[in-house]
Amino acid sequence: xxxxxxxxxxxxxxxxxAKVPGLGPRxxxxxxxxxxxxxxxxxxxxxxxMRDALDNVKVCSRxxxxxxxxxxxxxxxxxxxxxxxxxxxxxxxxWALERASAMNARYHVLGGVLSPLxxxxxxxxxxxxxxxxxxxxxxxxxxxAVNATVEGQATAHYVTDQLSGYEVRxxxxxxxxxxxxxxxxxxxxxxxxxxxxxxxx
Amino acid sequence: xxxxxxxxxxxxxxxxxAKVPGLGPRxxxxxxxxxxxxxxxxxxxxxxxMRDALDNVKVCSRxxxxxxxxxxxxxxxxxxxxxxxxxxxxxxxxWALERASAMNARYHVLGGVLSPLxxxxxxxxxxxxxxxxxxxxxxxxxxxAVNATVEGQATAHYVTDQLSGYEVRxxxxxxxxxxxxxxxxxxxxxxxxxxxxxxxx
Ligand SMILES: [Zn+2]
Ligand SMILES: [Zn+2]
Numbered sequence: 001x002x003x004x005x006x007x008x009x010x011x012x013x014x015x016x017x018a019k020v021p022g023l024g025p026r027x028x029x030x031x032x033x034x035x036x037x038x039x040x041x042x043x044x045x046x047x048x049x050m051r052d053a054l055d056n057v058k059v060c061s062r063x064x065x066x067x068x069x070x071x072x073x074x075x076x077x078x079x080x081x082x083x084x085x086x087x088x089x090x091x092x093x094x095w096a097l098e099r100a101s102a103m104n105a106r107y108h109v110l111g112g113v114l115s116p117l118x119x120x121x122x123x124x125x126x127x128x129x130x131x132x133x134x135x136x137x138x139x140x141x142x143x144x145a146v147n148a149t150v151e152g153q154a155t156a157h158y159v160t161d162q163l164s165g166y167e168v169r170x171x172x173x174x175x176x177x178x179x180x181x182x183x184x185x186x187x188x189x190x191x192x193x194x195x196x197x198x199x200x201x
Numbered sequence: 202x203x204x205x206x207x208x209x210x211x212x213x214x215x216x217x218x219a220k221v222p223g224l225g226p227r228x229x230x231x232x233x234x235x236x237x238x239x240x241x242x243x244x245x246x247x248x249x250x251m252r253d254a255l256d257n258v259k260v261c262s263r264x265x266x267x268x269x270x271x272x273x274x275x276x277x278x279x280x281x282x283x284x285x286x287x288x289x290x291x292x293x294x295x296w297a298l299e300r301a302s303a304m305n306a307r308y309h310v311l312g313g314v315l316s317p318l319x320x321x322x323x324x325x326x327x328x329x330x331x332x333x334x335x336x337x338x339x340x341x342x343x344x345x346a347v348n349a350t351v352e353g354q355a356t357a358h359y360v361t362d363q364l365s366g367y368e369v370r371x372x373x374x375x376x377x378x379x380x381x382x383x384x385x386x387x388x389x390x391x392x393x394x395x396x397x398x399x400x401x402x
Contacts (some may be wrong), residue, residue: 004274005266005274005275005295005296005299006266006267006269006273006274006296007257007268007269007270008269009250009253009254009257009258009269010254010268010269012250012252012253012254013247013251013253013254015249016243016246016247016250019243019247020224020232020235020236020243020247021228021231021235021330022223022224022228022231022232022301023221023223023224023232027223029223029293029296030223030293030385031221031222031223031224032254033267033292033293033296034221034222035221035251035254036254036258036267036292039255039258042217042220042221043251044255045217046214046217046218046220046221046251047248047251047252047255049210049212049213049214049217050236050247050248050251051212051248051252052210052213052214052219053210053214053233053236053237053245054240054245054248056208056210056213057210057237057240065206066207066211066234066237067206067207067208067211067337068207068208068209068210068211069208069345072206072207073205073206073208074205075205077205086259087210091234091237092231092234093231094206095206095207095230152391166236179339180289184231187222
């Protein structure tokens with residue numbers, strides 16, 4: 001076990017690749033060897049792309065999306081409907097809904113769900129900034145596209161309460177999202193159907 | 202589909218991550234978001250590790266292993282038995298055998314198998330350099346640890362022919378390697394057993 005097969009740079013690469021979701025220790029070794037074999041076609045361009053993304057990525061101060069500009073391209077896209085705001089837990093949910101291409105709306109990323117046992121209260125989520133956006137007056141409908149989990153639904157109730165003083169329709173995704181399921185794992189057809197059949201909250 | 206969710210740096214990162222074995226388009230998006238969230242703990246160190254490995258990796262001119270030094274650490278390790286040379290198709294097989302820790306030998310990586318239909322003849326593999334190593338006289342046994350495929354066995358026969366003029370015992374892995382199986386996917390126990398029970402070729 002203490003025998004070295006390759007230099008420390010390669011062992012460190014394998015060790016860190018193993019922490020990437022989707023790869024484990026064995027996949028990381030295969031991935032590292034593949035990168036080394038495809039040095040010019042994949043390893044070098046991927047390394048440059050990682051450096052570019054790492055140096056430029058930022059969180060949008062308006063919606064919480066990640067992008068290389070702030071505000072992000074979703075917030076500044078003039079073709080999107082300002083009147084519809086989709087509230088999601090995580091950036092991955094925003095991306096999943098965009099892949100479904102179901103609506104041409106804007107988004108607000110909460111950054112998680114209320115979870116008192118984990119120390120996540122309203123102040124740890126982007127709820128104040130959501131209320132501020134609604135208070136600006138351009139939003140007619142807030143769609144709560146949170147996960148169908150206990151915490152997600154509790155968060156939806158809390159957000160609805162916070163918005164009760166404003167002239168805004170609050171809706172949620174139609175049933176169709178499996179109970180306990182995570183948005184990011186759903187197929188695009190299910191996401192589209194759930195958005196179309198949304199109901200009043 | 203033409204709507205942009207994030208800047209071109211992030212889209213390019215996802216596109217290239219999707220080409221890494223073990224990741225697909227959806228896993229690549231999750232991986233990219235995970236990296237962005239773990240910017241200091243994972244994204245930055247992995248980017249540095251990739252740059253270090255990319256700049257330093259080389260193929261060992263003696264055995265064909267990949268390392269950051271040439272000759273590689275396996276070739277220069279004084280505790281390894283010079284008399285035993287394990288011939289493998291690919292660097293991944295060398296790494297798999299080392300994980301099994303079954304023998305304290307040296308290696309020779311052929312870089313593939315004979316496959317006339319794909320234009321791979323003896324000159325496309327590291328066979329000449331293998332014969333040269335054996336001709337130096339220090340090798341007493343060559344273990345042909347090639348995959349149990351038709352091409353692997355044809356390659357083993359060809360290598361054996363090339364070594365027939367030398368005072369060297371040529372062995373192959375014991376049956377125990379599943380027919381049609383790839384070394385790199387086997388568990389360490391099977392690899393160890395197959396090495397221990399190796400037979401004359
Ligand atoms: Zn934004
Ligand atoms: Zn070497």
